[in-house]
Amino acid sequence: MQPFYWQSQYGNFGDDLNLWLWDHLLPGFRDVHPDVLLVGVGTVLDRALLPSGIRKLVVGSGFGYGTLPDMSDGDEWDVRCVRGPLTAQAAGLPLERGIVDPAVMVADMPEFRNIEKKHRKSFVPHWESAVAGLWPAICETVGLNYIDPRGEAGEVIREIAASEMVVAESMHGAILADAFRIPWVAVTTSRSINSFKWRDWASTLGVSYHPRQVPVSSRAEAIIKGARFWGVDFRENVPARSEVRRSDLGDIAVLDREPRQTTLRTAAKHALAAPSTLALWQASRATPQMSGDALLTERKERFAAELERVRRDYL
Template sequence: MKPYYWESQHGNFGDDLNLWLWDFLLPGFRDVHPDVLLVGVGTVLNKALLPEEGRKLVLGSGFGYGALPEMGDRSLWDIRCVRGPLTAEKVGVPEALGIVDPAVLVPDMPEFKNLRKRHKRTFVPHWESAVAGLWPVTCATVGMHYIDPRGEAKDVIREIAQSELIVAESMHGAILADAFRVPWVAVATSDSINSFKWRDWAATVGVEHRPRRIPISSRAEAIVKGARFWGVDYDRSSAAPPRRPDEGDIAVKVEAQSGLRLAAKQVLAAPSTLALWQASRATPQLSSDARLAERKERLYAVLEDVRRDYL
């Protein structure tokens, strides 16, 4: 059996954790049923992503982008659970199968236990923001620790667990914070942040997705997101949109700044700096211990059934 995950060219810890999480949850799964694709963590129930041929075992995946694949043939689709009730409704399975995102089980891995706190307040942006924004500089200005979501997944997760508060634009930043019992504040820098998938997960653990808006930090970030920055509107839907810069372009634009030019960038990013500081002082959220434990128990029961049927 092979795990499927969306592989970002930039890297994204919330998807990359599929590379090792399932070896902990279902040891030996790679050695059986080579014809089955394990579809796990991520917003991957998308016709454009998943191959049409072959059998799929769905464990906690979510919908949120594009169109659903045709999932009516139960000989090809074994849907044991999905990320939340909104995905369950879209897929056409009972709401009870919308259990929770499997990433909530990461803290049960021995290597993530008993990690000491190292960071008071931490920001985890969406990967698009990390590619194009000035967020490391912004975080340094307000005295926050910055986590790049494109980093190695285990390193990113340890830093989340070692924080006392998480400000999260990355959904899995919030999911992992909540799972490690770290209070979190949701933020969004643009309309490109997918509220459907956030609400899907939030409903499972009994919290609300009510993100605080933080202005975009740079023109490069605005171009990536098709958003407005200081009166310049980059509309993705326009007939002739500006060329989307690749990671190399943005690295040159952002990392090469120094001296007066960097100071000028900090002035331009002042609205985002203030908003991020305010978010780090906002009242955070955290699901109840009982609700999280109940969802984890239900997910472990599903995994036990999968072990019985496949391993």
């Protein structure tokens, strides 16, 4: 059995954690049933993404992009649970099959326990924002620790766990913060952020998704997201999430993970990002939220029970 996940060419920790999470949740799964695909963390219940003609075991995946595949064929689909009730409803499943995002189980892994707090507040952008935005410099300006979602998944998660509060544009930034019992504030920079998947997860834990609006920070970011930037509209010809390339950004440089030497041009870019800076500063001072301990525990117990049934049937 092999895990399936959506792979960003830039990296995205919320998807990449599938590479090792299932070895913890279902030890030995790789050694059995080579004809079965394990479909786990991510918004991957999309007809265009999942291969046909192979049996798929769905454990906690979500819908939110493209067209939902027909999962009625029991020979090809074994749907144990999905991310939340919105996915369950869309798929014609009983609402109780929408349990929770499997990423909440990461907090129980030994390597992520008892991590020392070293950041008062951190910001985890969406991966598209990280590709083309000025967010590292903006975070430095407003006193936030910047967490790049394109980093190695384990290290990103440790940085989240080491924070006392998280501002999250990345949904899995919020999911992991909540799992580690860290208060969080949701933000969004454009209409390209998928609210369906956020609400799908949030409804399982009794929290809400009412993100604070933060303007895009650069022209390159506006191009990727189909947003407006200083009166220029880039809302046409937005590339699909699987098709974002450096060539889509024209002659605007994609930020490297290490800041470059300040120049007149970069200073001008930072000046243009002033609305983004102010909005992110305000978000970092907003009242955060977090799910209740009892509800999170109940959802994790239900998910663990599904895992036990999978072990019994497959391992």
